[in-house]
Amino acid sequence: MTVTTKQVKELRELTGAGILDCKKALEASGGDLEKAKQYLKQRGLAIAAKKKGREAREGLIEAYIHAGSRIGAMVELNCETDFVARTDEFKALAHDIAMQVVAFNPLYIKPEDIxxxxxxxxxxxxxxxxxxxxxxxxxxxxxxxxxxxxxxxxVCLLRQPFIKDENTTVEDVITQAIAKLGENVVVRRFVRFELGEPIAR
CATH class of the missing domain: 1.10.286 (GTP Cyclohydrolase I; Chain A, domain 1)
Known part of the structure; x- marks a missing residue:
């Protein structure tokens, strides 16, 4: 079937995937929007699975201070290249994760860290x-x-419901980012501060 520009645009707005990927997904799913979304999701998971495990030493440290300046967090988010670290998508992800740490107060990154x-x-x-x-x-x-x-x-950051969409987890959001950015993305560490909390010695 012929895929229209309108369909591609709609799918792209829903998923954030590239134009060619949206076109392929719609062609593979016979123009069905929901099936195309699933196609992109599965493809993204497959790509992400291949990227995970690759060394990620570039990235950035993002800080977020909540309104009122009483709670804040710093997160180190790593990727494979400085080029990806400078993209708006990567910076936005780091910011969202710092907000997540402030709002949900995780104690560990993943269950294996407990x-x-x-x-x-x-x-x-x-x-x-x-x-x-x-x-x-x-x-x-x-x-x-x-x-x-x-x-x-x-208590684990990656298992928590994502602050901007409680129907998905932080781990799922990072997996989607890996598929979109084409590089491994790893939360290396984080720290959360709350005004007046006891200082660990």
């Missing part, structure tokens, strides 16, 4: 809640697993 003793303590707390409940051990372990996943969503 110390084993913290996870074991959390598991013990959850199991203790169901002690004497009469539930079979395998059911309790399933509950522990589900509750741990919720815990990760609360």
């Amino acid at each position: 110390p084993a003793e913290v996870i074991e303590q959390k598991k013990a707390e959850i199991r203790a809640e169901y002690e004497g409940s009469g539930k079979p051990p395998e059911v309790i372990e399933k509950i522990v697993e589900n509750r741990l996943e919720k815990f990760y969503q609360e």
Whole structure:
């Protein structure tokens, strides 16, 4: 079928993908907008999977201070080249992640960063809640697993709902950025400040 300029423009506005990618997606999906969006998403995930793991040492440090100057954050976001680090898309992503840190107060970047003793303590707390409940051990372990996943969503930056779209996660947003920018993108570290909070010694 013939894909119109209007269809390409509409898909591009919805996804932010390039003109040629939108045209290919619409052709592959017979002009169906929803199918074209899924096509682009799957293609983006495949591209991102290939990029992840590549060394990323360029990038920038972004700071965000919330209105009232009582809470702020700094984030180091890495990519592979200085060229990508200077793009508006990369800068906007770094800014959004700094805002995310201020708003959601994550403690870790990903679940793998959580110390084993913290996870074991959390598991013990959850199991203790169901002690004497009469539930079979395998059911309790399933509950522990589900509750741990919720815990990760609360304390791990990449698992949190994205500040600008709660239907997607920060990790998904970074994956989309990798596909769009053509380079690996990594949150290296972050720090959050709140006026009057105790100073760790």
